[in-house]
Amino acid sequence: xxxxxxxxxxxxxxxxxxxxxxxAPDGGLYTMAxxxxxxxxxxxxxxxxxxGMATEILSALLPSFTKDEMRVLVEKAYEGKFETDELTPTxxxxxxxxLELFRGPTSAFKDVALSMLPRLMTAAREKCGxxxxxxxxxxxSGDTGKAAMEGFCDVPGTKIIVFYPDGxxxxxxxxxxxxxxxxxxxxxxxxxxxxxAQTGVKNVFSxxxxxxxxxxxGVRLSSAxxxxxxxxxxxxVYYFRxxxxxxxxxxxxxxxKVDFVVPTGNFGDILAGWFAKELGLPVGKLVCASNANNVLxxxxxxxxxxxxxxxxxxxxxxxxxxxxxxxxxxxxLLSQDAALVxxxxxxxxxxxxxxxxxxxxxxxxxxxxxxxxxxxxxKNAIGMVWREYGYLCDTHTAVAWxxxxxxxxxxxxxxxxxxxxxxxxxxxxxxxxxxxxxSAKGDEFDVxxxxxxxxxxPVPKNLTGLRERKVRHxxxxxREMMLDYVLEKASQKEWWK
Ligand SMILES: *Cc1c(COP(=O)(O)O)cnc(C)c1O
Numbered sequence: 001x002x003x004x005x006x007x008x009x010x011x012x013x014x015x016x017x018x019x020x021x022x023x024a025p026d027g028g029l030y031t032m033a034x035x036x037x038x039x040x041x042x043x044x045x046x047x048x049x050x051x052g053m054a055t056e057i058l059s060a061l062l063p064s065f066t067k068d069e070m071r072v073l074v075e076k077a078y079e080g081k082f083e084t085d086e087l088t089p090t091x092x093x094x095x096x097x098x099l100e101l102f103r104g105p106t107s108a109f110k111d112v113a114l115s116m117l118p119r120l121m122t123a124a125r126e127k128c129g130x131x132x133x134x135x136x137x138x139x140x141s142g143d144t145g146k147a148a149m150e151g152f153c154d155v156p157g158t159k160i161i162v163f164y165p166d167g168x169x170x171x172x173x174x175x176x177x178x179x180x181x182x183x184x185x186x187x188x189x190x191x192x193x194x195x196x197a198q199t200g201v202k203n204v205f206s207x208x209x210x211x212x213x214x215x216x217x218g219v220r221l222s223s224a225x226x227x228x229x230x231x232x233x234x235x236x237v238y239y240f241r242x243x244x245x246x247x248x249x250x251x252x253x254x255x256x257k258v259d260f261v262v263p264t265g266n267f268g269d270i271l272a273g274w275f276a277k278e279l280g281l282p283v284g285k286l287v288c289a290s291n292a293n294n295v296l297x298x299x300x301x302x303x304x305x306x307x308x309x310x311x312x313x314x315x316x317x318x319x320x321x322x323x324x325x326x327x328x329x330x331x332x333l334l335s336q337d338a339a340l341v342x343x344x345x346x347x348x349x350x351x352x353x354x355x356x357x358x359x360x361x362x363x364x365x366x367x368x369x370x371x372x373x374x375x376x377x378x379k380n381a382i383g384m385v386w387r388e389y390g391y392l393c394d395t396h397t398a399v400a401w402x403x404x405x406x407x408x409x410x411x412x413x414x415x416x417x418x419x420x421x422x423x424x425x426x427x428x429x430x431x432x433x434x435x436x437x438x439s440a441k442g443d444e445f446d447v448x449x450x451x452x453x454x455x456x457x458p459v460p461k462n463l464t465g466l467r468e469r470k471v472r473h474x475x476x477x478x479r480e481m482m483l484d485y486v487l488e489k490a491s492q493k494e495w496w497k
Contacts, residue, residue, distance in 0.1 A: 289372070314395075
């Protein structure tokens with residue numbers, strides 16, 4: 001029983017149960033009591049290839065699985081799926097290093113974790129003696145849904161339904177989802193916005209569990225979003241990969257500090273960086289980069305979390321978020337005080353605001369730096385990086401780039417800087433083309449082509465020919481129908497012949 005709820009240490013679970021359940025029964029997140037006791041020789045991990053790193057790190061963080069079991073899961077998860085063997089390569093751009101996390105099957109960083117999660121989940125299902133089929137429900141604003149479907153596609157013992165807001169995703173994202181192959185996948189547009197879809201999914205979960213609607217049907221629901229520890233843990237690996245690359249290129253000696261700048265939404269990516277630090281990796285500052293939805297910038301500065309503010313739709317939509325769920329794990333691990341976390345999270349859901357104690361804020365200041373960048377700054381950064389260094393970055397990466405420059409200017413003693421790059425520029429072609437100083441009017445696929453003609457940067461394989469690919473998913477429903485939709489799908493043995 002290595003895991004417990006962030007809100008109540010008496011609610012315990014094995015790491016396999018934590019992966020299978022996703023969320024603790026009291027609404028808290030599953031966490032280890034501390035990461036300090038985990039035995040991992042970080043220096044020897046640096047010698048390994050990326051899959052070897054993943055095997056060591058994941059079996060340390062998820063001790064229900066032996067190292068040999070984990071090795072097999074890692075191989076299956078990543079086999080032939082990424083553009084490079086090292087999965088997440090680094091590139092020198094100007095004086096900094098960019099860590100490219102978007103070389104996977106859907107061109108977003110979520111592929112790193114969502115390739116692994118289905119393997120962990122099916123192995124956890126076996127370990128826990130669960131014979132029910134697992135039905136994953138996910139609401140998406142664009143990136144998560146596609147990456148989750150690609151990860152769960154034809155994984156035995158699982159099915160997945162993705163809900164996205166009708167008219168609320170980009171043309172590229174919609175085409176990515178609507179053309180998804182696989183016998184066990186289903187995509188459905190919901191009339192409403194992303195919050196409607198997300199609330200709808202939460203309502204389905206609670207209706208099914210309180211009404212025992214699926215009991216005895218051989219199906220149980222689970223979730224693929226980033227509150228699941230099985231999605232967080234695989235992200236720790238690429239911090240080690242980047243650090244090892246810097247050592248191998250002679251930029252640093254083992255033991256030297258490295259600063260990481262992370263474009264942040266739900267706080268999963270950057271929390272994985274802190275996990276790496278707790279596991280011994282010499283991480284300097286973790287720089288939290290936000291867009292105009294800068295709730296985290298203010299929080300890390302002042303200790304006051306306040307979600308009562310305008311919500312902006314930005315050109316970096318995967319970071320348009322006002323409640324960063326994974327912060328809860330950090331608050332618990334730093335304070336070791338579940339009662340405090342339960343109180344703060346209660347205040348957040350009741351009033352939308354909480355203030356952390358001074359000594360906790362001091363700890364945060366020792367670990368993080370913070371900054372934000374609006375849409376204009378984002379586009380300027382894209383243009384600047386392209387003109388100066390011939391490197392084309394997406395909008396989320398550009399936010400991190402801009403904040404990295406702020407950080408270096410204000411902290412002249414900084415360590416070597418690694419900027420995490422979370423998406424291919426071709427996933428957000430209009431804003432990127434505008435960043436290069438061109439108009440991006442018209443059909444998004446034409447814009448993608450114009451961006452390619454302008455820069456010569458290759459379009460990722462999964463995005464070329466997307467327009468011609470066969471549409472398999474056309475369902476559109478009202479949000480009131482989501483429960484009926486799920487129950488009907490759950491009762492069908494086969495979705496596709
Ligand atoms: C999800 C996402 C992020 C934010 O990551 P978090 O773990 O939610 O902080 C940043 N960039 C892209 C492209 C994403 O898809």
